[in-house]
Amino acid sequence: MKDLLIMKFGGTSVGSAERIRAAAAISAEQRQKRPTAIVVSAMSKVTDLLLEALRRAEAGDKPGLESDIEKLRARHVETCHELLPAGVREPVLAEVHKLIGEFERIANGIYMLGEAPPRSTDEAVAIGERLSVLLLAAYLQHTGTRAVAVNAASIIVTDAVFGNATPLMEPTREKARAKLLPLLEEGVLPVVTGFNGATADGRPTTLGRGGSDFSAAILASVLDATELWIWTDVDGIMTADPRLVPDCAVLEEVTYREAAELAYNGAKVLHPRTLAPLMEKQIPVWSKNSFAPEKPGTKIVPRIEASCGARAVTSLSNVALISIEPANSVINGTEVMGRALEGLGRANIEVLAVSSSSYRQSFCFLVRDRELPAAIESLETTLALELAHGYLKPLDVDDNVGLLAVVGEGMRGTPGLAGRIFTAISREQVNIIAIAQGSSELTIAVVVRRDGLEKAVRAVHAESRMGEHARRSRGAEYGGSH
Ligand code: ASP
């Protein structure tokens, strides 16, 4: 299919009747120009609400569960009333109630069991997307755009890792093409649920929190789309978090690798797994603001000709550092490190950075706070003997740290850059605890005390003049986001 556009609308871009109208207008406009399919998140905060409801069900908190379901119902029923006039809305409302009934049925099952099986959780949370897709598709139809709601469980085939599934691209390609191409050829706009899929034998799965970006990328790849546009509530990919650095600027272009590093290291703009399916086919991605669709946004591309130095800085504050230190020199530190990493890998824990020193063979890992208990458990099991017999000192955990990551393709082979970054941080009297730089030289990761994190981010942004560079390359016609 020629010139196919995939667009994805995040939760805030469909967060109210007004936002759904705006998303519909953008979709209808593009549909006039070329074949278009859209992927939609649940209305903002709905996934959180659904997960809270399930937690309450599991904990036996019936009144809490009921009040969450009431909130869910009220939000969607009200939105439906605001979007559609009487006479049109009734069948849509009936669908809303049916989907919420489905959620209720699963939640009640969990309440009775006192336990939430992962696959039931996945089936239940995907209802947030099925609801938003239902409303947006109905509104599009009502306003004269031929649209159909599509549940991605019928087109995205995944493995069975519930809660964080990985797509199987070949079967997904077959199913997605069989289902969506005929619609697109007829001029219909498919409105597809983000976030969810199903195993080959039909068990519902989800792709991880924030996974709708990933859904859109998967579809763009298997349908050989010409472009992917991701609509959010910010102007694009920025040189820093605007809440920390007021004079940050929107980057005109970033490479796939830069965008992936930024996402991975805390930039909220894209789900970290989004770019992988697009890289191979070099499908360009735009990150755009549905609240200001006239702004150009950021283009994510395979490469950038003249890229200069450090381009953006991100940070993560909900992280913890685990250090492992041999108690004597009898122990083979490399072997211990290997086993520790293997244990963490088996427990599905994401290691954000590793740093080690050769003499004492001590080493440390950075993990997310929420994965800390599982990480410690895994390390204590894997290294039980060494810990019990005093070959290793007790695990040292410091959760009062933060990670700062400086990203830029142009940092490669630029001597002095790391030095300037460290100097800028130390000028703020912020102590550096650990450092990691991959051999790609694309990212320098620095672990600091958490109370120094924001200062360090501002210092690095100013020292590398990231805002100025971004504004200059964008040219005089567009001065960033402020
Ligand atoms: N609704 C899901 C979440 O909040 C997926 C998404 O919004 O991308 O995680």
Ligand code: MG
């Ligand atoms: Mg999102």
